[in-house]
Amino acid sequence: MDRPPAAQADFADELAAVRPDLAARYAAELPGARAAVLSRLWRGLTHDPLPWVAGRTGGRDGLSLRLTDGRRLDGPVPDPFATASYVTAVRLDETVYDDPARLMMDLGVAHSAEFAAELADSVASVALSRAGQPGSSVKWPESDWEWEQRVVDGHPYHPNCRSRPGFSVAEQLAYGPEHRPLVRLGLMPVPADECLVTGDWPDDLRDGDRLLVPVHPWQAEHVLKRSCAEGFDAHPLMSLRTLAVPGGPHVKTALSARITSSVRDISGYSIGLSATLSRFAESLSARMDGLLHFTRTLGAATADSPDLAAVLRESPQVYGDRVLPVAALATTELPDSPAWLADFARLALTAGLRLLELGVALEAHGQNLLVVLDASNTPVSLVYRDLADIRVSPARLTRHGVLVPELTGRVVTDDVTTLRRKLFGSLVCGALAGTAGSAAALRTALETAVRDLPRTPDLAALLEEPLPAKALTLMRLSPGTPGDQWTRLPNPLH
Structure with a gap:
């Protein structure tokens, strides 16, 4: 039962060797870190469709989960949109737990040991x-990149918000954006005729008949197990594998490690579609009346392997001097104003729902979606980056007279549920909820924002139905089930 929390002691031992000046501060931060992860876990336990939870009952003083084996798990009244670390302890029968890993171990459900280690x-x-x-x-x-460095705790709702298995303490300090490092990317020479290239691959990343593919140093050491030629320095962004080159583009590298839920390699499928999606996104921008811009994909290449690939994108700062990821808004004082939050929600919903009506559902969470502010910090437009996980409906595009791009595979769907889940789960239950920080603040913002929006069927679903959200805890406890799994959260507008 003691094994998962040993990770905390292991970190302390490594830290004493590589950064002894941080040892005392690390120990002091552990209780708050446990509460942060336990709060995210409690969200999943109270709202995900977990097969071993037989029922949930509660009132003003708390919530009780009845497990299929007869045990009872008690905790505070859950707020599925809270970002504060409001859960400091829960009780399983008569035992109180303040450590999420120990709780998961003692729950003893399928795959709980693996999940406990991640927690x-x-x-x-x-x-x-x-x-x-x-x-x-x-x-x-x-x-x-400075905005991205301010996001310290990671995903606001994922229990594995900062889980980086396979990264030592030294590597986290060297590569984690919240530690503000400068990372030296390597360059892997690969014969051009062995690569799939889309877009314009720059001349300075070519060497005769070879492409020079940017490689993350962790990937080179642990996955490729090959040395790379000296490359260039870049600042890591929130996704860890994407880095900003000073004065240049953003470079998305393959990083075959599990970060939160997913292994971050780059598929040949996404490389093959990248140029087509980028051109399609540019055509969509012209229909958005300046509300929404897309960062262009400059070039993409893969050496016939998801472990050795890279994508070059323009920086969002080409769309303004004050452009920041939505996830970083929580580090400012802006969301504390209900009027500002309502203005931002109106802008985001107007753009997201208009695009959904046309036939495109964005994965508009706080990392992919950025907001452009004017000199008075009023939100004036949005920027979207990373088109790999959008969904495109040919039927909707055709209905609106939009030329259907030549796309195949997972990005293409006419299924209404899939399209709405993609947008509502990321934008409302992700970007907007994470910025609001609570169900009450989200409700106030949405009530104001939706008043003047066009009454489409998609808006009706948003107003009238429970909100879809990825069942992040269920997904980590069912590793044999591919793809996303979903839950339904109480709609704050009800």
């Missing part, structure tokens, strides 16, 4: 991330 790693990584912060700063960041 323990997430706790340790959150504590390390918090320990490495320089303190509060009132300076408004000037560069895009």
